[in-house]
Amino acid sequence: xxxxxxxxxxxxxxxxxxxxxxxxxxxxxxxxxxxxxxxxxxxxxxxxxxxxxxxxxxxxxxxxxxxxxxxxxxxxxxxxxxxxxxxxxx
Numbered sequence: 001x002x003x004x005x006x007x008x009x010x011x012x013x014x015x016x017x018x019x020x021x022x023x024x025x026x027x028x029x030x031x032x033x034x035x036x037x038x039x040x041x042x043x044x045x046x047x048x049x050x051x052x053x054x055x056x057x058x059x060x061x062x063x064x065x066x067x068x069x070x071x072x073x074x075x076x077x078x079x080x081x082x083x084x085x086x087x088x089x090x
Contacts, residue, residue: 007059021065028068028080 011022018024044052056062069081 021061024065028066032080 014022052062055064066082071079071081073079
C-alpha cells in the first residue's frame, strides 16, 4: 500500500485563504498560451494518467505549477519558454 504525504497544516490554511498553490509567484493570461495542433490531437499514455492521479491524491492538485521564463528578442518581441515541470527540471 502506498502512503500519502500530507501537507503541513499552515500550507493548507494558506492555500485555502489565497485560493492558489503555495509558492505561486504570478499568473499569465491563458489566452496568450499557444498549443501546437499535434499536441491537441495527442492522448496521454496510461502511465501518465496514473502519475497524475497519484499526484492529485498526494498534493490535492492535478498538475504541477508551470514555471516560465520570458526573453526579449533583438526585434523587441517577447517570447515565453516553459522552464520546467514537463520537460525535466532545467
